[in-house]
Amino acid sequence: MVFSKKRRLAYLASTALMVMSLATACADKKGGAAGALQVSGSTTVAPVAADAAQALKADGLDITVATQGGSAGGISQLASGQISIAMSSKPLADENKAAHPDTDFRPVQIGADAVGVIVTQQVADGGVKDLTAAQVRGLFEGKITNWSEVGGPDLEVFVYDKEPGRGTREVLDKYLYGEEKPPPPPESGNFAIVGGNLETRNKLKSTPGAVAPLSTSFIEGHDDLQAVTLGGIAPTPENIASGTYPMSRPLYFLTDGEPEGKAKKFIDYVLSAKGQALMTKHGYLTLEQIGK
Known part of the structure; x- marks a missing residue:
């Protein structure tokens, strides 16, 4: 050419x-x-x-x-x-x-960081300060539908779970199911999938009976939200550093x-x-x- x-x-x-x-x-x-x-x-x-x-x-x-x-x-x-x-x-x-x-x-x-099982202040003040792994499973699988079933107020449970693939969701799944595959989401009007941490926090704040997995750092300064202890173990810096708290993560x-x-x-x-x-x-x- x-x-x-x-x-x-x-x-x-x-x-x-x-x-x-x-x-x-x-x-x-x-x-x-x-x-x-x-x-x-x-x-x-x-x-x-x-x-x-x-x-x-x-x-x-x-x-x-x-x-x-x-x-x-x-x-x-x-x-x-x-x-x-x-x-x-x-x-x-x-x-x-x-x-x-x-x-x-x-x-x-x-x-x-630590992932917390976060509830509203209304739920915490009603008596829900600590949950076992079995109780958390019951909440997220839609088997526990009223907070009174775990020693709390007579208030409907509303679950905000994270999208699959989110780090927060995987930490929760590992705590609840180990290496087993988690079950599909419950078919319930009181269950919704959310994305990022800010969205999750906003949804929690807007729903009196809500529970969600969320980085504990995102509720600092928000007195209307509380992280329950898990089997009596709180997400303190000492427990996160030692790995004693079961939902610690890098x-x-x-x-x-x-x-x-x-x-x-x-x-x-x-x-x-x-x-x-x-x-x-x-x-x-x-x-x-x-x-x-």
């Missing part, structure tokens, strides 16, 4: 542009220099990530934090190359690795391969003293508190 000088220059320019675009896409996936650093996933981890992103703006870093699909959504987006860092409030599972064999998942723990960032550029700077910041102070600010435990 014979090109004129103009066409040849245009061809070379477009080819160079295409190569640069491909290089940029690769750099973006690893958190390189081009474009905003994309971080997405767990609504539990998001407040820490958002504060870290704000702090790093002073250094000229452009960072976007989103929460589409919770932990499972973040892991999926990371595997498809849509983001550079996934936020997860659950450990990476074998099924995640099997579903995305071409992704070199690299988890970095940034702290720890919090993670995940990358595809070793983090580089912006991604590394962002993760290093959260692991630093200033970044770990953000864990405390949002009610989570630091790596030092859990002996990591």
Whole structure:
């Protein structure tokens, strides 16, 4: 094929542009220099990530934090190359690795948290301060329909459960069912599926007889909501750090391969003293508190 000088220059320019675009896409996936650093996933981890992103703006870093699909959504987006860092409030599972064999998942723990069985103050004041695992199963399976059945007020139970794949939901399922598959949701007008932590908290506040699994940090400063003890064990920092509280969980960032550029700077910041102070600010435990 014979090109004129103009066409040849245009061809070379477009080819160079295409190569640069491909290089940029690769750099973006690893958190390189081009474009905003994309971080997405767990609504539990998001407040820490958002504060870290704000702090790093002073250094000229452009960072976007989103929460589409919770932990499972973040892991999926990371595997498809849509983001550079996934936020997860659950450990990476074998099924995640099997579903995305071409992704070199690299988890970095940034702290720890507790999932609470959260009830309204009306329920707590009515006598529900502690629940056994069997009672929690009965509530979430729709077998216990009135709080009076567990020593509480004569008030209908309304369950707000989390979407499958959410870290909070998986922590609850593991506590209730171990390695067994949980049953399907009950067919009840008093049962609904919710997404993120803020939505869950708002639903709890709007429903007098509500119960839901929720990060305990999200009810700090909200005196109208209470975390019940589970088998007499409270979600205190000491019990979370020791693993005595049965619904403790690690919090993670995940990358595809070793983090580089912006991604590394962002993760290093959260692991630093200033970044770990953000864990405390949002009610989570630091790596030092859990002996990591």
